[in-house]
Amino acid sequence: MSGSQPSAAAAAERKAEPAPIPLLETLRDEAKTWEKLAPCYGVTNPDPPWKVSLDATCECLADSAVLPALERRHAEDRLGETVYQGTPGPEQQLLALAHIMLSRGLLSEEDLARRMNVVRLRLEAA
Amino acid sequence: MQRSHDHADSGHGHDYHEHPAAPMVEEITDFEVLEIAVRELAIEKGLFTAEDHRKFTEWAEQIGPAAGSRLVAKAWIDPAFKARVLTDAIAACREIGIDWAEPTGAGTPSDYMNLRVLEDTPTVHHVIVCTLCSCYPRPLLGHSPYWYRSPNYRRRLIRWPRQVLTEFGLSLSSEIEVRVEDSNQKCRFMVLPMRPEGTEGWTEEQLAGIVTRDCMIGVALPHAARTSDEVRPMHKARRPVPQAGRHGEAGRR
DSSP: OTTOOOOHHHHHHHHSOOOOOHHHHTTOOGGGSHHHHHHHTTOOOSSOTTHHHHHHHHHHHHHTTSSOHHHHHHHHHHHHHTTTTTSOHHHHHHHHHHHHHHHTTSSOHHHHHHHHHHHHHHHHOO | OOOSSOHHHHSSSGGGOSSOOOOOOOSOOHHHHHHHHHHHHHHHTTSSOHHHHHHHHHHHTTOOTHHHHHHHHHHHHOHHHHHHHHHOHHHHHHHTTOOTTOOSTTOOSSOOSOEEEEEOOSSEEEEEEOSSSOOOOHHHHOSOOGGGGSHHHHHHHHHOHHHHHHHTTOOOOTTSEEEEEEOBTTBEEEEEOOOOTTOTTOOHHHHHHHOOHHHHHTSSOOOTTOOTTOOOOOOOOSSOOOTTOGGGOTTOO
16 A cells, blocks of 8 residues: 555646545534633543544545545545645544545545534534 | 443433543534535445444553554664664654554554654754644654643743743753744654663663653653563552442442
């Protein structure tokens, strides 16, 4: 995996200017980022609880050669300097991963929006 | 999600705890929802399995500093390897089985692949920090200690490095220059401390045993008499639980 040639998708990403994705733009509420939210509740953990799960998702995608780690990191860098500039670390990594998966067709915006609604209902169930 | 047990009816619920629960964020954010949604869809599409994900999560939560200790010990013994460590640390890491690009084995959970190893000398001592957040060379050192992430350390080390090092029990001569390296999202640092006296003829394994995590952060120095795997003092239980266990204590309140 390491040292391999970049995929065609990665090469295309490097040429294209990253563009915002409407669904992900609706999620970028800075007040809800961990660095803003955690102090409101007296929480001192530097990372949100979902960060380790996000890392594992990244590693699983790399392990299955769906999204090699180096390609993802390069794409994260580009997106972090453009579309998600100003968004803090963990949230930026999450948005960038979703962005990459959407732009590569691994997920569709409709499926993701629908699944987010299902997950939200599940988490908010009394 | 189904509850694993019902506190309200169990008789051993939270009402009986003597300490309040640690604070937690009591709201669900879109970011949390997005993380779950992406993961579940990826699993449904067969990109990986839930079991794969669980294994990586478990592994990522338990990585430690052993790899960094091996890197330092090998550099102490092998001058050519040390030269490679200082010129291309990522490549040198592969020689001890750490590939920053590989998620398997002793690889890394999502760290950036730009590592610089800072060599201490008789006149220069290095110490690392991340003033912005908590960037840390996790593939080599595991998870950062809580104090590394604290505002106290992050803010004060840059301004008053000697004072902070003294608080860790490390008092350096005024003739030794202290250099603080500020990690960031794109670059990680690690300290290569000097090999201490009294370790002549030691094996690489013996040397690795004295290179503790704090030595590679730069808040401590390795000593021949102190190892990272010393047996810790044990505190005796003041109120040991009987053999039958708590659930067998009928009528206990």
